[in-house]
Amino acid sequence: MYTQAMDTMGKEMAEAPKALRSAEELALQERFDARIDAGDFIEAKDWMPENYRKTLLRQISQHAHSEIVGMLPEGNWISRAPTLKRKAILLAKVQDEGGHGLYLYAAAETLGQSRDEMLAALHSGKAKYSSIFNYPTLNWADIGTIGWLVDGAAIMNQVPICRCSYAPYARAMVRICREESFHQRQGYDALLVMMREGTAAQKAMVQDAVNRWWWPCLMMFGPPDDQSPNSAQGMRWGIKRVSNDTLRQKFVDATVQQAQVLGVTLPDPDLKWNEERQHWDFGAIDWPEFYRVVAGDGPCNKERLAMRVKAWDDGAWVRDAALAHARKQATKQQAA
């Protein structure tokens, strides 16, 4: 989902490495390339090119930030879930997102940046997170739609990363993907209840939510391949395995039938089956909107960040107290 980093970091990633390098460094680079070509995994303590490290650090930390910020639009509905069952499910899902953030921060830390540094970058606005979380959750159907479409897109995006060349990231993704399927299914299930047993007003809520989330979900896969300058390098390094457009098409193809079964329309007049391509054709995506939201001007950017910063600041005394307690206990134990 949450892997727009490569597409939002400009062209610095592909910058040519410094011309002058020692023979030893060149040999290391050659060995690294050969390992990537052979499909080997790279571990934290192995030698890696500086740009590979930087790109991964950026992508994994953004991915982690997205999981954590992604808790906010849903957390907003925990106290207002329509039944105890839905509340328990939503709590479990939001707790999972927190866990996913943690797996990913831990993977990013292996590349040499501290957790606090990463959080500071998020809180100052320097680090980005997925554009999707800057859209509001206006009614209960939004929660079901996030599960079905947002998590559905996330799964499409994340499964190939389980084969990422950087092993700590790949391992975190395996764990995340195993847990993510429940997220999508519970969302679809919640919408299905509204569509099959709901009133006309409740059905209209579902359609309204789908109308608002559909296009932002297609944007989650990032810009079209011909406008994604860092994709080639990402593929070369085995960080990116499948192109933006391929994943987007796969998502559309998988979702059309799910929408039919659910009984909602996807808000795209150009959506139609292409017999020759054996894929669904779909309409033009509003890329200026995507770049606007990424740059900070989405409907909820300010609110999301402000909530994150408040949670961090409000929790400062807890973190300090826990550490002070631990130090006191350690001193006592030493004295005894």
Add this chain to the structure above:
Amino acid sequence: MTETQTQNEWPLWEVFVRSRAGLDHKHCGSLHAADAQMAIQMARDVYTRRQEGASVWVVPSSQITASDPADKGMYFDPAEDKVYRHPTFYKLPKEVDHM
């Protein structure tokens, strides 16, 4: 990052989970916690939400000594040509080959 900020970060712990009785503990990830007790509680919350565990160990990451990746060849390659350490190396008559 100033020194105080780094000093105020909770230390890192490695988490090992025994998935069920009779199996060994397996490394499954890491987390930050102020002390061992908190690390155990958080490991339960983070790594065993779906009955993945029957027992949890936590170890301060700073206490782990690892082999140097640069020594990988020197350390592990010598085992490559010692096929006689494996039972399949020994061809026995068919009648007794299930030994």
